[in-house]
Amino acid sequence: MKPLNIGMIGYGFMGKAHTNAYKQANNFFDCEYKPVLKALCARNRDKAEGFAKNWGYESIETDWRALLKRDDIDAVDICTPNNLHKEIAIEAAKAGKMILCEKPLAMNTAEGEEMCEAVEAAGVPNMVWYNYRRVPAVSLAKQLIDEGRLGKIFHYRANFLQDWTINADVPVGGAATWRLDAEAAGSGVTGDLLAHCIDTALWLNGGIKDVTAMTETFVKERTHADTGEKIPVTIDDACSFLCHFNNGSLGLFESTRYARGHKALYTLEINGEKASLRWDLHDLHRLEYFDHADDSIVRGWRSIHVSDGDQPYMGNWWVPGLQIGYEHSFIHQVADFLKSLESDAPFSPNFRDALETQKVCDAVLASAKQRVWKDV
């Protein structure tokens, strides 16, 4: 096997999800390249050493620029808050490194464009971690749509609902709550949650033409986690938007962190002329499917337990009937990325694909601000 030396920046939620994927991908998928956990980069030396020891990284760095200078790093994995994606990615591209960047690609479209230009000028393989495409049930939805089983699509609707910021005492900024700070996150639920829904939608249903949106910030002031000062909250706590897809279908999207009882309820439903599909992250191994061609006396929603060997990715896992989980979407993404290196084929979603999502997010935020329809 050919080693692919990974330098990972950030060791939080995604640092763990990605590291787990690097460790497992070759055990389950036949790939020529094998990720090697070469270096972990984080600002705090003790914490970096602790993480590196626990997860098996060979070395640490405390400055990402030092990591990029190392000749023994092939690929840089950006697992930091959003405001660092652009600078790290551009410098990594200049250093000739492959880049695996967390989503959203950037703080806004202008930043994303610079990032695309940098990786394309450098000719380095690149990808963005929109991992939900690689949940087997979502991949199966893509297969059914591509096979024409839904026919003409009329409606696409998606929700991503959470409830963790209802309490006004949740602080803003700092290490744990940077998502509430526009300086670090760029936006609120739009870039954090709807970006996932938009990426999946663009993949399943094609491009979005125009949008009209509303956003709300329910808690206007919060205490800053580091300074203790009360500051205005400038992210969107909730966002809903309507859109037209290029294929003539209508889209309806909603995301909030104020839906009491919902923790990470990403759902999508697609209604076509011949059939409909729906999927729910809380029950992620199932794809619901309604086929109008079924005999009318038994016609109804089928709940497909996506665990059989001829369904996407599942032939590489356990025996039929045994399901897999959230972390496997990252393992699939790593395996597919490694295979793309073997064949020299571009990986998707790459920076250019993720830029399309960024454009929709920007149009959504601009529409909400100006209270008008916006072309994407």
Ligand SMILES: NC(=O)c1ccc[n+]([C@@H]2O[C@H](COP(=O)([O-])OP(=O)(O)OC[C@H]3O[C@@H](n4cnc5c(N)ncnc54)[C@H](O)[C@@H]3O)[C@@H](O)[C@H]2O)c1
């Ligand atoms: N694909 C997904 O489903 C998914 C899920 C969660 C988060 N994300 C994205 O992943 C990224 C990270 O989110 P997270 O939830 O892992 O955040 P997190 O807060 O858990 O971790 C962020 C990490 O970045 C580190 N960091 C911050 N500044 C740094 C610097 N200057 N140098 C080195 N390290 C630095 C922090 O110490 C921390 O280890 C974000 O862009 C987020 O949008 C994606």
